[in-house]
Amino acid sequence: MNVERLEFLVGEEKGLREILLDSDVMPLLKGVLAAGAGGARLVDQEGVELWGAALPEGRGELLDRFPLFLEGEEVARLELHGDQEQRERLHPVGRLLTVALDTVIRNNLKRILTTEIHTSVVNSSQEELMRINAELAQSEARYRELAGNLELRVKERTAELKRAQAHLLQQEKMAGIGQLAAGVAHEINNPLGFIISNLHTLQKYVSRFCAMLQFYRDHLDLDLPVKVLSAEADQKWRELKLQQVVGDVGDLMSQSLAGAERVSRIVADLKGFSHVDDAGDMPVDLNEELERTLGVLSHTLAGRAEIVKDLQPLPSISCQPQLPGQIFLNLIQNALTHAGAAPRITLSSCFDGERIRFSIADNGKGVPASLRGQIFEPFFTTLPVGSGTGMGLTVVWEAVLKLQGSIAVADAPGGGAEFMITIPVGKG
Amino acid sequence: MIEYSEKERRMVLKLVYYGPALSGKTTNLLQLHEQLTRQGRGELMVLDTTGDRTIYFDLLPFFLTAPSGLKIKVKVYTVPGQVCHDATRKAVLQRADGIAFIADSKPAEAQNNFASFDNLERNLLVVGLDIDAVPLVIQFNKRDLPDAIPEEELRRAWGPTGIPVMMASALHGEGVAETFRTLAGLVYDRIDARFDLSSGHGLTRDMFVRQLSSLHGGEEE
Numbered sequence: 001m002n003v004e005r006l007e008f009l010v011g012e013e014k015g016l017r018e019i020l021l022d023s024d025v026m027p028l029l030k031g032v033l034a035a036g037a038g039g040a041r042l043v044d045q046e047g048v049e050l051w052g053a054a055l056p057e058g059r060g061e062l063l064d065r066f067p068l069f070l071e072g073e074e075v076a077r078l079e080l081h082g083d084q085e086q087r088e089r090l091h092p093v094g095r096l097l098t099v100a101l102d103t104v105i106r107n108n109l110k111r112i113l114t115t116e117i118h119t120s121v122v123n124s125s126q127e128e129l130m131r132i133n134a135e136l137a138q139s140e141a142r143y144r145e146l147a148g149n150l151e152l153r154v155k156e157r158t159a160e161l162k163r164a165q166a167h168l169l170q171q172e173k174m175a176g177i178g179q180l181a182a183g184v185a186h187e188i189n190n191p192l193g194f195i196i197s198n199l200h201t202l203q204k205y206v207s208r209f210c211a212m213l214q215f216y217r218d219h220l221d222l223d224l225p226v227k228v229l230s231a232e233a234d235q236k237w238r239e240l241k242l243q244q245v246v247g248d249v250g251d252l253m254s255q256s257l258a259g260a261e262r263v264s265r266i267v268a269d270l271k272g273f274s275h276v277d278d279a280g281d282m283p284v285d286l287n288e289e290l291e292r293t294l295g296v297l298s299h300t301l302a303g304r305a306e307i308v309k310d311l312q313p314l315p316s317i318s319c320q321p322q323l324p325g326q327i328f329l330n331l332i333q334n335a336l337t338h339a340g341a342a343p344r345i346t347l348s349s350c351f352d353g354e355r356i357r358f359s360i361a362d363n364g365k366g367v368p369a370s371l372r373g374q375i376f377e378p379f380f381t382t383l384p385v386g387s388g389t390g391m392g393l394t395v396v397w398e399a400v401l402k403l404q405g406s407i408a409v410a411d412a413p414g415g416g417a418e419f420m421i422t423i424p425v426g427k428g
Numbered sequence: 429m430i431e432y433s434e435k436e437r438r439m440v441l442k443l444v445y446y447g448p449a450l451s452g453k454t455t456n457l458l459q460l461h462e463q464l465t466r467q468g469r470g471e472l473m474v475l476d477t478t479g480d481r482t483i484y485f486d487l488l489p490f491f492l493t494a495p496s497g498l499k500i501k502v503k504v505y506t507v508p509g510q511v512c513h514d515a516t517r518k519a520v521l522q523r524a525d526g527i528a529f530i531a532d533s534k535p536a537e538a539q540n541n542f543a544s545f546d547n548l549e550r551n552l553l554v555v556g557l558d559i560d561a562v563p564l565v566i567q568f569n570k571r572d573l574p575d576a577i578p579e580e581e582l583r584r585a586w587g588p589t590g591i592p593v594m595m596a597s598a599l600h601g602e603g604v605a606e607t608f609r610t611l612a613g614l615v616y617d618r619i620d621a622r623f624d625l626s627s628g629h630g631l632t633r634d635m636f637v638r639q640l641s642s643l644h645g646g647e648e649e
Contacts, residue, residue: 010520011430011442011487011503071489072470073501106473113475117485120519 010116016042016050016068016076019108020101028100029053032080035093039081042068042101050076063087066098070105169398172391187266187299191259198256205249208240269295283316286356286423287349289324297332305336310348314356315425323399328360330392331419335362337383338417346412351425358421361412372409429525430503432623439623441502443611444521447530448537448544449509452569455598456530456607457488457506463605465642468492485520492639495630502612502640509544514551522555526563526615528607529591530598533568533576563614565592567607572597605641612637 025042030053032040039059041052059081066078078101080094215236219229237243269292294307301307335345339362346361367375374380376397396419400407405423412418431440445453454474461472470489490502507517521527529548531541552559568582579595586593592610596603616625616636625631 009430009522011440011505011523013431013440013501069470071473071487071501071503073489073491106471110473110475113473113487117475117516117519120522121515124515124518 010113010120012116014070014109014112016044016070016105019070019105019112020051021108022051024104024108025051025101026053028097028104032090032093032097035090036086037063037080037082037090037093039079040097041079041081042076043079044076045074054081064091064094066094068098068101068105070109165394168391169395172395184266184270184296184299188263191262195256195259198252198259202249202252205245205252208242208245212236212240212242266296280320281318282321284319284321284324285314285316286324286358287311287314289321290328290347290349290358293325293328293332297329300336305339305343305345308344308346310346312348312350314349314351317356317403317423317425319403323402326399327396327421330396331360334392334396334419335360335364335417338362338364340364354425356423356425358423359418360421361416361418363412363414363416366411366415366417367409375409376407429619430523437496437498439498439500441500441525441615441619442523443502443504443526443528443615444524445504445506445528445530446517446521446544446548447509448532448540449511451509451530451532451537451541451544452596452598453506453509453530454486456528456567456569456596456604457486457504459598459601459604460504460608460641461488463601463643464490468639468642485516490640492636494625494635496628498625498629498631500631500636504608511543511547514547517547518551518554521551521557524555524557524562525619526611527565528611529564529566531566531568533570533573533582535575535577538577561618563611563618565594565607565611565614567594567596567603569596569598569603571595571603572600605643609637609641612640 029040029042029051033053033055038061039052039054041054042050044050060083061081062079063082063084064080064087066080067074068076068078070076078094078098080090082090215233219232224232290311294301332345336343339345342363344363346359348359350357371380371382376393380393397407400421400423403423405421407419407421410418410420429440430442431438433439445456447453457472461469468491470491473487475485475487485508486506488504490504492500492502494500505520507513507520527548529545531537531545549559552562566586568577568579570576571579583593592614594603594607594610596607598604613633613636616633620626620633623629625636626633
């Protein structure tokens with residue numbers, strides 16, 4: 001910023017011309033003329049006239065000289081001209097004029113010095129203000145920058161949190177699938193166990209059949225009488241306990257087949273539940289998905305929880321087919337976790353012409369009204385640290401949101417919690 | 429230096445009497461004016477504008493002429509000591525050739541002395557003067573006070589700075605001329621080489637100091 005300003009140096013030397021004005025000097029010089037002098041002038045040390053006044057008819061002879069001082073230094077002199085006869089009379093007039101000029105010089109100098117100092121002070125005060133102003137502008141700019149950065153930082157942190165949350169949601173889904181896989185493994189292991197055991201037994205039985213067949217082949221060559229052969233064969237048959245074996249084989253075979261069919265059915269259920277083969281949106285019947293979820297949870301539920309179903313026919317909706325499974329799986333697992341010693345889970349669905357409504361209720365302690373705003377938030381859990389991730393209901397919330405639906409929690413009739421899901425049915 | 433003109437054979441120097449409020453700076457100038465001969469010094473100008481105390485200082489000019497004809501004018505200023513007049517102090521301090529720091533010997537003023545000296549150091553920096561190079565003397569004034577801080581103590585405190593410390597009682601005219609002479613000598617030392625005062629103008633240190641501070645009744649009269 002370029003501010004035009006007056007520069008003074010306190011104490012800078014000044015000439016008489018800078019200190020005295022024409023209007024200060026001329027009236028005094030003219031006054032001397034009026035008093036009878038022919039001329040009066042101020043000349044500097046080099047004899048150059050600074051100011052002068054003279055009568056039109058000529059100033060006459062130089063009569064007198066008076067030195068003039070500035071800051072104690074002789075800087076000029078007053079010269080009086082006129083007739084020699086007037087010399088005596090004009091001397092006091094000259095003295096008087098010198099005193100007057102001296103006073104004017106002194107007062108003007110004081111005024112100028114005052115102005116100098118004042119200007120310096122004002123300038124430095126202004127500089128100070130300018131500096132403060134600049135500093136303020138600078139700090140304002142810094143705060144602006146900080147504020148701008150802050151917004152950016154908040155955005156970054158938010159994105160980071162979102163990523164972390166998405167990651168956790170994915171983990172929760174994986175954890176759910178892990179639990180499911182453990183249950184399913186158990187479910188498959190059971191039939192596999194007895195199938196393998198049956199196969200071992202059948203292997204032993206087959207070797208006995210082979211031994212029996214070998215006996216007949218060996219004895220046919222000997223050409224023994226039929227009676228003898230028959231008796232020896234009977235004995236061998238008894239030795240190999242083939243009577244029981246024949247009776248057992250049929251059961252073993254049918255049992256093993258039934259087991260294999262069970263495994264096959266479980267795998268089919270699982271595939272249906274996870275929709276591993278399906279990509280993109282497709283028509284989904286939510287009742288079917290619920291049944292499928294109950295199917296994969298059957299080992300967990302069997303003998304442990306009472307399931308009450310009241311499912312009305314529903315129109316199919318178009319969605320990613322794995323979403324309903326995530327909703328039902330997490331809500332049923334949640335109900336099982338929070339229901340008491342004898343869990344009863346009531347599942348119902350209905351369609352009012354526009355919306356599908358699902359209700360999953362348990363007979364646990366219910367959700368206190370004060371917590372209802374929080375239970376769908378990530379990491380919120382009432383379970384001890386390490387027992388729950390606090391993500392189960394968040395997964396449900398996300399999935400319901402993807403179905404353009406909503407979820408709410410209320411007290412179930414007769415106690416416990418009731419989760420109500422409303423899903424709009426599209427034009428399709 | 430305010431002015432130096434080779435052509436006009438003229439040099440104008442500026443000395444500043446600095447120090448805390450009411451330490452006796454103006455009294456020093458009044459005494460100098462009183463003690464020094466009329467020849468060689470000008471009139472004391474006291475600028476004391478009532479109503480605006482920010483503008484307040486004294487000026488006493490001195491004159492001397494070197495054998496070469498070089499005219500030297502020394503303008504001695506005082507500055508207001510009050511803390512609030514810092515801008516005036518800075519303005520007067522510009523281009524100073526020497527500084528007499530007038531301190532108060534009253535024990536109660538010790539803190540103010542230090543604060544004012546600190547202010548001087550800061551302002552010298554602001555106006556672009558080097559505290560280590562600028563001629564500087566310290567005068568402890570009011571030695572006549574019964575409770576004045578003992579001289580040994582003052583010398584112990586200020587001696588290590590290497591700055592000449594003078595004792596004075598300005599009100600009684602004691603130590604005033606000595607302080608001025610000491611400062612004048614230091615100023616001469618500082619400018620001699622640069623302006624060929626002794627070699628070019630035939631002006632020795634002794635002549636410079638004596639001409640500036642010839643007392644009434646001295647041989648210069």
